[in-house]
Structure formats: C-alpha cells, structure tokens
Amino acid sequence: MPKEAAEPHPIRPARPRLAPRTAYLxxxxxxxxxxxxxxxxxxxxxxxxxxxxxxxxxxxxxxLFGCRMCGQCALPVTGYACPMSCPKELRNGPxxxxxxxxxxxxxxxxxxxxxxxxxxxASQGRPGDLRRLHRPVDHxxxxxxxxxxxxxxxxxxxxxxxxxxxPALRAGEPSAAGADEPAPxxxxxxxxxxxxxxxxx
Amino acid sequence: xxxxxxxxxxARLAAGGFAVTAExxxxxxxxxxxxxxxxxxxxxxxxxxxVTDNQGAHVRLSSMAGSMVALSAGLEPIMQMTCxxxxxxxxxxxxxxxxxxxxxxxxxxxGDHPKFGDHPGAKPVFDLDSIQxxxxxxTMRDEGTLMSGRTLNPPxxxxxxxxxxxxxxxxxxxxxxxxxxxxxxxxxxxxxxxxDVPAFGEWMSQVHDLGLHERCHILAGVGxxxxxxxxxxxxxxxxxVYIPEETSRRLRGVPGDRVAEEGARIAAEVxxxxxxxxxxxxxxxxxxxxxxxxxxxxxxAGLGLRDTVTGDAVxxxxxxx
Numbered sequence: 001m002p003k004e005a006a007e008p009h010p011i012r013p014a015r016p017r018l019a020p021r022t023a024y025l026x027x028x029x030x031x032x033x034x035x036x037x038x039x040x041x042x043x044x045x046x047x048x049x050x051x052x053x054x055x056x057x058x059x060x061x062x063x064l065f066g067c068r069m070c071g072q073c074a075l076p077v078t079g080y081a082c083p084m085s086c087p088k089e090l091r092n093g094p095x096x097x098x099x100x101x102x103x104x105x106x107x108x109x110x111x112x113x114x115x116x117x118x119x120x121x122a123s124q125g126r127p128g129d130l131r132r133l134h135r136p137v138d139h140x141x142x143x144x145x146x147x148x149x150x151x152x153x154x155x156x157x158x159x160x161x162x163x164x165x166x167p168a169l170r171a172g173e174p175s176a177a178g179a180d181e182p183a184p185x186x187x188x189x190x191x192x193x194x195x196x197x198x199x200x201x
Numbered sequence: 202x203x204x205x206x207x208x209x210x211x212a213r214l215a216a217g218g219f220a221v222t223a224e225x226x227x228x229x230x231x232x233x234x235x236x237x238x239x240x241x242x243x244x245x246x247x248x249x250x251x252v253t254d255n256q257g258a259h260v261r262l263s264s265m266a267g268s269m270v271a272l273s274a275g276l277e278p279i280m281q282m283t284c285x286x287x288x289x290x291x292x293x294x295x296x297x298x299x300x301x302x303x304x305x306x307x308x309x310x311x312g313d314h315p316k317f318g319d320h321p322g323a324k325p326v327f328d329l330d331s332i333q334x335x336x337x338x339x340t341m342r343d344e345g346t347l348m349s350g351r352t353l354n355p356p357x358x359x360x361x362x363x364x365x366x367x368x369x370x371x372x373x374x375x376x377x378x379x380x381x382x383x384x385x386x387x388x389x390x391x392x393x394x395x396x397d398v399p400a401f402g403e404w405m406s407q408v409h410d411l412g413l414h415e416r417c418h419i420l421a422g423v424g425x426x427x428x429x430x431x432x433x434x435x436x437x438x439x440x441x442v443y444i445p446e447e448t449s450r451r452l453r454g455v456p457g458d459r460v461a462e463e464g465a466r467i468a469a470e471v472x473x474x475x476x477x478x479x480x481x482x483x484x485x486x487x488x489x490x491x492x493x494x495x496x497x498x499x500x501x502a503g504l505g506l507r508d509t510v511t512g513d514a515v516x517x518x519x520x521x522x
Binding site for chain 1: 313314316325327328329331332333336337348364366369371374377380381384385393441
C-alpha cells in the first residue's frame with residue numbers, strides 16, 4: 001500500500017447509514033407530484049427562499065448520505081448510497097479495484113460505495129435499479145438543489161428508464177457460441193436494438 | 202456501403218478464431234525504441250497488443266504515441282484510454298485522433314486513481330466513467346455525433362473494448378456490470394488476471410445467463426508471474442488482483458531460480474483451462490513487464506505463431522461493419 005494511511009475523505013455519511021427501508025419510504029414521500037412541482041416553482045421565484053431551501057437540503061443530505069450537492073441526485077436508483085462519495089465519482093457501478101473485503105481501493109478504511117449500494121438495493125428487492133445507464137454529470141449544476149430539479153422534472157433523463165439487461169433489450173436470442181450466422185437484423189456485438197439508449201433523450 | 206474495418210483483432214474474433222492479445226507499457230522517456238523492441242518480441246505471436254495509458258497513474262509516453270510506434274513496427278495496437286486524466290472534450294478528441302492515425306482498437310477503462318501513481322497530488326478527472334465513455338464512443342461511431350449532438354465528418358472507426366474484474370465485489374454485480382458496458386458499446390472485453398479458474402468459470406456462467414458472450418467477445422486475462430516478490434507486489438499493490446492460496450503455494454514451493462518457469466507453467470495451464478470454458482473467445486497476456494515470457498507461455502499452451510487474418514474476413518462476416 002502507498003505510504004500514508006489515506007487522508008480522511010472530506011464528506012462521509014454518518015454511521016449508521018439511514019436504513020434502506022426508511023430511505024425507500026422517504027422516496028415515496030418525496031416523489032414528484034403537482035404540489036411539489038408548484039412548491040418548487042414558487043421557491044425558485046425568490047432567490048432568498050431558493051438559497052434557504054438549498055441550504056436546508058444540504059444540511060439534511062450531507063450527514064445522511066455524504067451528499068456533495070452535485071445537483072443531480074442518483075440516490076433513488078443507487079440504494080441511497082451516494083455515487084459522488086466514490087473517489088472516482090463513478091455513476092454506473094464500482095471500479096475493478098474493490099478489495100476482496102469490499103473496501104475502497106483509494107480509501108481502504110471505507111467500504112466501496114457501490115458494494116454498499118448493491119447490498120442496500122438488493123435488500124429491498126431492487127437490484128435492477130443498478131442496471132440502468134447513468135448519463136454523465138452536468139458540472140454546471142454543482143451546488144443546485146436536486147430536490148427542486150427533481151420535482152420539476154429536470155432529472156428525468158439522468159439515467160435510462162430501462163434495465164439495460166432486460167431480455168427485451170438483448171440483441172437476439174442466444175444461440176450456440178459462434179455457431180450460426182446471426183439472423184437478419186441482428187446486431188453485431190455491442191449493438192443495442194432500441195431507441196432507449198439514445199445519448200440525448 | 203459498409204465501412205470495412207482493418208482491425209485484425211476484430212477479424213479474428215468475427216471469424217470465430219481464438220484471439221491472443223498482449224500488453225506493452227510505453228517507457229518513461231521520449232523514445233519509441235523500447236516499444237519497438239517489445240513489438241519485435243511479440244510480432245507474430247499475438248493478434249494485437251494493448252498499449253497502456255500511464256498505467257498505475259505513473260507518467261509514461263502516451264498510449265496514442267506508443268500505439269503509433271507499435272503500428273509502424275507492424276504490430277496492431279489496442280490503444281488503452283482511461284478516464285482518469287481527460288475530460289469529455291479531450292476523450293472525444295483523442296478518439297478522433299486515434300482513428301485518423303489508423304488505430305482501430307480502443308480499450309476503455311476507468312483508470313487507477315492518481316493516488317497510486319508518481320503524481321499523487323494530481324487532480325483526478327473522472328469526468329466520464331468507463332461506461333459513459335463507451336456509450337459516447339459508440340454514439341460517435343454509429344450515429345456520427347459528439348456527446349453534444351454535433352455531427353462528425355467522418356465519424357471515427359473503432360473496435361471498442363472494455364475491461365472487467367470477475368473477482369471483485371460485489372460478486373453478484375460483476376457480470377451485470379459487463380452487461381452495462383456491452384449495452385453502452387463494448388464489443389470485446391479483457392478481464393483482470395485469472396488465477397482462480399473455478400471463480401472465473403462461475404462469473405462466465407453468469408455471463409452466459411445474461412447472453413453477453415453472444416454480444417461481446419470475452420478474452421481472459423492471463424499472466425506469468427516471474428518471482429515471489431513480483432507476486433507479493435501484485436497482491437499488495439495492484440488494485441483488483443487476487444492471487445489464490447494454491448498459486449502462491451506453488452510458486453513458493455520451488456527454488457528461487459525456478460519460480461519464473463513455474464509461473465509460466467501456471468499461465469499456460471490457465472490458458473488451457475479457460476479455453477475449455479464455453480464463451481471464452483481468447484486470452485489477454487498481461488505481461489507485467491515480462492513481455493519476453495509471452496512466446497514461451499503461448500507455445501506451452503499450444504498457441505503457436507498466428508496465421509494472418511485479413512480485413513477480408515471482416516467484409517465477409519456479418520459481424521463486421
């Protein structure tokens with residue numbers, strides 16, 4: 001291991017983490033609806049109110065999730081383990097350097113965020129959440145309120161709505177390896193037969 | 202009019218052949234000669250060779266320049282591109298540059314954190330993750346557009362590769378993660394070092410369940426350990442490398458001057474074993490600075506000098522494009 005025992009990572013979620021059940025319950029409570037949409041629009045009309053609201057969100061989410069205020073929250077589909085607390089800020093799953101014990105390669109005293117995410121999502125019967133493709137972070141949004149964005153539908157395209165491993169998205173039915181010519185219309189390896197994975201949606 | 206790629210690696214895989222790739226790390230210095238020397242050792246034995254991108258976050262000659270040297274030495278390069286040092290502007294730009302220079306294979310990876318390298322204070326970029334960059338690269342090639350939506354004329358031509366570590370936690374997600382890479386655009390994948398063949402087989406069966414071997418060519422990573430010290434270094438310092446007790450016992454069980462030989466024997470055995478696993482399309486020889494051992498390992502595994510697969514095989518194959 002490199003010399004020093006890793007400088008502490010700046011923001012970490014409080015221990016113990018919010019129970020996954022509670023987190024998903026919160027998801028239902030905070031789900032966008034007409035009331036929240038109007039509330040968010042109203043808050044955004046007044047800069048002071050907006051700053052206050054954003055600060056409150058930060059106060060709540062920083063200790064709960066180690067939130068960095070990226071302004072585009074992935075928590076609903078990552079078992080409420082924040083991918084931005086990964087030292088590589090990976091939004092689509094763990095890197096290949098996770099220790100055999102599930103530790104982070106960069107901060108070995110911390111568990112890999114994605115190991116935590118996988119366990120938490122799976123424990124609530126939602127492992128499919130992790131099979132969506134996340135689009136890149138928009139770095140203009142740092143510091144914004146993700147809740148205001150979420151309630152006003154600005155986060156609808158952060159990730160694909162489909163589980164990209166669902167059979168419907170597979171390029172043709174599996175046949176014996178390397179046996180036949182692919183059926184007409186069947187793609188080459190890597191091709192996805194759907195409009196779902198458009199870069200801009 | 203179909204575009205005919207000149208990737209010999211793609212041609213080999215598309216023809217259903219067993220592919221062999223290896224790895225060259227460019228030098229810490231401003232000369233291509235070390236790359237040329239390593240290319241001379243490997244030419245004829247492999248279909249293509251990875252040229253690493255500042256591996257371990259240590260500054261080396263760039264992977265694009267190294268790829269060009271390999272190409273000019275008659276060895277097909279697989280240019281590695283990590284997301285560690287470049288934002289989305291530079292990544293897309295370099296993908297265009299590589300294609301313009303005739304580099305036909307690109308391997309996309311997240312990359313080691315700068316903390317592990319010789320510039321630990323460097324800014325870790327990670328603007329895109331490997332999956333997002335694969336997605337962007339496929340969009341550039343197939344849709345002819347940048348991430349911004351602006352059109353490319355002409356689009357790049359590249360055979361897109363990814364990496365996966367079948368042994369890292371969370372075990373239940375590793376095949377699915379490959380699935381995400383395939384959905385994003387990966388056409389071939391090279392795995393982390395395989396020493397534990399049963400564990401690799403377990404991962405491969407999950408890959409089968411997801412049908413991924415039908416959509417992506419899977420190359421198992423194999424390496425010859427040359428000393429006990431090298432083994433210990435890899436186990437302790439290279440993130441994501443797992444060396445099982447059995448391998449460690451075998452290498453420690455022979456006299457010091459026979460370790461390299463035993464390491465090569467283990468590598469040859471692993472090659473023969475993974476070849477038997479359905480869906481394994483080839484092997485990737487991770488040299489770990491030991492390129493000279495590659496021909497010996499390959500011939501011990503029954504993989505002799507390669508016959509040439511020409512681009513014509515691609516044109517005649519429906520996997521080609």
